[in-house]
Amino acid sequence: PLRVVSSCRLVIYTFPFDIQNCSLTFGPYLHFATDMRMIQGLTSEEILKESQDVLQTNGEWELAGISVAPSTLTLDEGGYSEIKYYIILRRRPVLYVVNLLIPSCFLITVDLFSFLLPPQTVDRSSFKMTLILGYTVFLLIMNDLLPVTGETTPLINVFFSISLALMVASLLETVLITNIQCSSSQYNAVPRWLSVLVLRYLAVVVFLPRKKKNNQITVFLNPSLIAKNFSNTDISAIQLQPVFGDTPPVNPPPEPALDELRKLSRDLLAIRLQVDKHFQGSETSQEWQMIGIVIDRLLFGLYIVFIAVSFITIICLWSNHYAA
């Protein structure tokens, strides 16, 4: 009955799925190998079986196997006979899978789905920010659970870093799209090459056929026509004419009713243009928004591809090490 505390070099590269191989070396260091020779009394299966019976509080480690090998420590003055026990410990990953991997995958899934949120109506950037906040809290949990001993960085750290990077990248993308969608009215006209590149070619890639304008026009009764009428000449002049100079030549007799009608017509047109502009935005603005939608969908696709590739790689690495 002797309590021995030994240390073991942990290989935590595949952290929650890792298998440690620790060796215990016993030897009579007072007698040379010529005097005393260590031989093993039980086969390694018997030792394993007995150890598993005796072992009680194994916590997160599971005794997976024990192998025995005699060896000799050779020094200058002579050798010592030794017996080395290799103890294979397999970590029980359930705790870490349940507390770290599953919630993390949940958050990534939410981040993925959040691309479905319309960036304009709902505040998608705020949603994603809260998500990243949740992930930060999550890193806090992780720091309490993760082992710090070891030379190599565990793969799970890479997993979390990639997850965080993806979230941040998707947040930045959202901010960009929001900027395009909301501030588009301050922009200049879309450059020709951008318009062609995005709306003609990329839009096809993301299965977003360019909307036929005609359908939409049936509803608001093309204001571009009206705008075209007024675009060549000075609007203010046109406005002024009916008030001061234009009415007399058309109607020599001061016909007050017609005058009132013209004023009515002018005001109504002003309201109509204002309303059209409000509900629909300018041409430029619309085009920018369309570009925003196309880019949003394109980056969404790239995001899915990148996530898939990253996670399949990591899972492959884990399963390889776990099987080995």
Next chain:
Amino acid sequence: PLRVVSSCRLVIYTFPFDIQNCSLTFGPYLHFATDMRMIQGLTSEEILKESQDVLQTNGEWELAGISVAPSTLTLDEGGYSEIKYYIILRRRPVLYVVNLLIPSCFLITVDLFSFLLPPQTVDRSSFKMTLILGYTVFLLIMNDLLPVTGETTPLINVFFSISLALMVASLLETVLITNIQCSSSQYNAVPRWLSVLVLRYLAVVVFLPRKKKNNQITVFLNPSLIAKNFSNTDISAIQLQPVFGDTPPVNPPPEPALDELRKLSRDLLAIRLQVDKHFQGSETSQEWQMIGIVIDRLLFGLYIVFIAVSFITIICLWSNHYAA
């Protein structure tokens, strides 16, 4: 007066309601059973009573019972007489119920009720995201309180994982519904089969009778009629006609008042259509929104059923183990 530190294999499957059975074995390992025999001096009731008197700082463990049994450790060379004390310890669950289970149930209840929030007007997805953030903070508390010793994963971990999964699932559902409701204007027309399936059959399942359209039409004075009139022909032509070509044949004399009236009428119609479209959305959009509502309610029902089944199962498991 001797302090003995012993270890005990914990069975934490039913964690906050668990009962541990630890054994203490006393024996004179210097003398064989033929030389010395251990017999118990007090009955187990007396020992229990005395122990409970003496026990002071029992913390979260309550001494539930002690049973005594003599046994013999038989080795090849002879046996040792032993006495085994089985100490039944019952964990006081109040702390964990108050700090873990009750807040968790509260959060789940909030998640359940959040289905009542209208997904369009209020930002339901953001609400649910904050809820999940709160739950993550909560998992942080849990990790400090939960024991990590033990082979099996405690049932409470399953409980928390299911809760988190449900929350995430309901968040994803909300994102989906929000997408249907907000982006519906970009969608194509609802496929026929989907419309029939959802609006006719599923709507009945969720007690949401299809709204009679007539009631609603009484208010906005069917624009579909107007739209129908303009849909066959080219709108812009119609618009242009009164301006350039159509007026002369109808009114040979250049009647300016009538002209103004026609302009007025045209502008007003444009405004009216714009307003109608804004306040009511297109037919397609409305149908998609209706589908969103039906699916939302359907999944809400499924969610309730699933929650109920999961939690009843877990409570049954707990109560079984606690009673046993």
Next chain:
Amino acid sequence: PLRVVSSCRLVIYTFPFDIQNCSLTFGPYLHFATDMRMIQGLTSEEILKESQDVLQTNGEWELAGISVAPSTLTLDEGGYSEIKYYIILRRRPVLYVVNLLIPSCFLITVDLFSFLLPPQTVDRSSFKMTLILGYTVFLLIMNDLLPVTGETTPLINVFFSISLALMVASLLETVLITNIQCSSSQYNAVPRWLSVLVLRYLAVVVFLPRKKKNNQITVFLNPSLIAKNFSNTDISAIQLQPVFGDTPPVNPPPEPALDELRKLSRDLLAIRLQVDKHFQGSETSQEWQMIGIVIDRLLFGLYIVFIAVSFITIICLWSNHYAA
């Protein structure tokens, strides 16, 4: 100079205001009471005074009193003379009051005041969710500070649980009210009994006199009148008549100006009804919203009453124990 570690059964029912009574028993267990008798050398006041002088790092405990009593431990073979020192330790509650109770009361106050936020315009449910999130973080702090030793659950745990329960309840109430306010347009008409019960009787209880409708009508020029005119007959028919068949019989000569005016009138009426409907909502909707307001205020009242009763009870319990 001998360091003795003793343990003391803590009574933490009134946790941050608790007073512990620990006993130290000294006795010569090698000599029976007949041989050696323990007598106290100093009065308990002297001991207390000297102890307080000597005591340096008392941390959160304050030595409140020491009382001394000789006693005898009687066994079968004879008794031992003992002296028992009862050490009264009073916990310094300032740390816990400042870190736990005051912030908790602050959060409860905020929750109380948040009823003042209008549930429609501002996102009250989201506000309350953030509040609950803050409270969860707060429970995290609490778990680090609270003692876990002890049989009974401390009253402060009950306090926190009630606070959390109240917050959750008020959040659920808010969700419900929000649902009534926002989704009311999808509801059927208010049932007669509910309307009478809530708007006539409960509204009086919460000092919310039913608004006189007339004042409001002066502004929007009763659309119910117009709606009534159109409700009996088929609207679409009325709409169609001026366009196709109705005009000829009324005006035998094809008077185009009048025709245009009628179109104008029709469109304007449509816009007006649309605008009225938008700004004011339907009658049913308004009634539901009124019900929502009444219930909101009623539950607010009940909430205040419940909070007051709970906290007065808890404070009474604490002050009783602290005074004792």
Next chain:
Amino acid sequence: PLRVVSSCRLVIYTFPFDIQNCSLTFGPYLHFATDMRMIQGLTSEEILKESQDVLQTNGEWELAGISVAPSTLTLDEGGYSEIKYYIILRRRPVLYVVNLLIPSCFLITVDLFSFLLPPQTVDRSSFKMTLILGYTVFLLIMNDLLPVTGETTPLINVFFSISLALMVASLLETVLITNIQCSSSQYNAVPRWLSVLVLRYLAVVVFLPRKKKNNQITVFLNPSLIAKNFSNTDISAIQLQPVFGDTPPVNPPPEPALDELRKLSRDLLAIRLQVDKHFQGSETSQEWQMIGIVIDRLLFGLYIVFIAVSFITIICLWSNHYAA
């Protein structure tokens, strides 16, 4: 080479800037002062210099000074010659300033600036709630860093409590203002005394001169005039007259065009009033909002004053103790 663990009564009133004075007493308690006398070998400067050289891992404590004084412990039987070393330890405050005070001041500053957010358009209450949530997280950090040993509550705790109280107070103020601004349409007219007190006197105090109404009226063409015209008589009657009875007496010949014009005029007036009401709110509502703005600014001023006074007091206390 002897390791001595001593304890020292910490005075943590001025916590991160505190200076501790610990004493170490050495004496030969086997020999009376008559037999053996302790004299110091080195001056206190030499000791200090040598200690500072030797001291390696001083962590957060800096050895500020050592003073030496011989003393005598006088008992009844005789005295012992002692030497007392007073060790002055100064805490390095940088860690706490960087981690506790600076972020806390940042949060307070944000809270102060958040008064600039318009309570109506942006959700100021939600902003402040998030701020308080951040402060709660912050208290969590604080609890890990703050010492709990000591009798008095450190001044930094008072600092944090005042900060939290100020934040909560400003949040409550915001909720109140939001209530006034958003729910003002449900309120009764502003009481005369309140209107005079707030709008005439307090408005001057906060440099917010009452807006001249005329400027605003130039834009919306005083609807109060129209409202006045209709306020005396029953609106519905006026409305009905043109439809049923009023038109015949005015125009004996059934002039349909005029009839249509009157209908047009009526509808347009209704829309205009609706739009006016929407964009501008009622008189009462406007007055309440003005009161809200004045009170908001007034409390903002008080808040600044209170913050300034509190923090200057605390800083004075700290600097006094640090200098001493």
Next chain:
Amino acid sequence: PLRVVSSCRLVIYTFPFDIQNCSLTFGPYLHFATDMRMIQGLTSEEILKESQDVLQTNGEWELAGISVAPSTLTLDEGGYSEIKYYIILRRRPVLYVVNLLIPSCFLITVDLFSFLLPPQTVDRSSFKMTLILGYTVFLLIMNDLLPVTGETTPLINVFFSISLALMVASLLETVLITNIQCSSSQYNAVPRWLSVLVLRYLAVVVFLPRKKKNNQITVFLNPSLIAKNFSNTDISAIQLQPVFGDTPPVNPPPEPALDELRKLSRDLLAIRLQVDKHFQGSETSQEWQMIGIVIDRLLFGLYIVFIAVSFITIICLWSNHYAA
């Protein structure tokens, strides 16, 4: 086989990239240097190689080098021969880079990008507040990981403080801009010098050419003209004239149709002005908003410059120390 616990003065100025130099001194302090002389048996390379083979659980420290030097401790009575081993330990920075620096840089990047969010439409201040909240959670993680031993404040603390300060500064800036943008309607006219300074000179600095007003006017048909017409005279008088006194002199015969038309015209003008005002804001308001945009962009530029300079400085300091 002797376990020696030694302490080493850590220099944590360049914390996660630090290299520690610890010395171990061995000497026979029973024998003077004249009697016994310590000489090193192996070269420092051999010692290093052997140590690295033997070293197993090195955790976060990597043995970078060992150098050996004989020395002599000279006292008055004689000297002791000593051997000093200098052990160079290099910290493995991966853990800290992954857990502290990368997420921190991510958050800073998000903060930088959040300037792209339009301050008006989306709630940018709320977004930034959540970001700061996330950073606070992050400081919590940092406090668990950072070493507290050491005299100097590590550079990483400065890094975090600067990051937090930048975030808070940008939040304050956002609040200010939001105030300018949202509350601009309450402001007085822009002072002349401010307008010239910001809109003419600063706008050029930030590549934001002043918008030509004409383009915008083409859409809403210059209301300033109308406003100018009404600004000289009393509007209410003009309004009243057509109703009571003005119509009779113009049209001696009571022409009801013209009367109705005038009423129509007046109402429509009122609506038009209201709509214009709503969609476009007043001149002053627009100018303030323009100023807000210019300042926002200017401070954004300064922010980028400051961030760049700070981080390049810190990285230079780190790389210098790491290379050394």
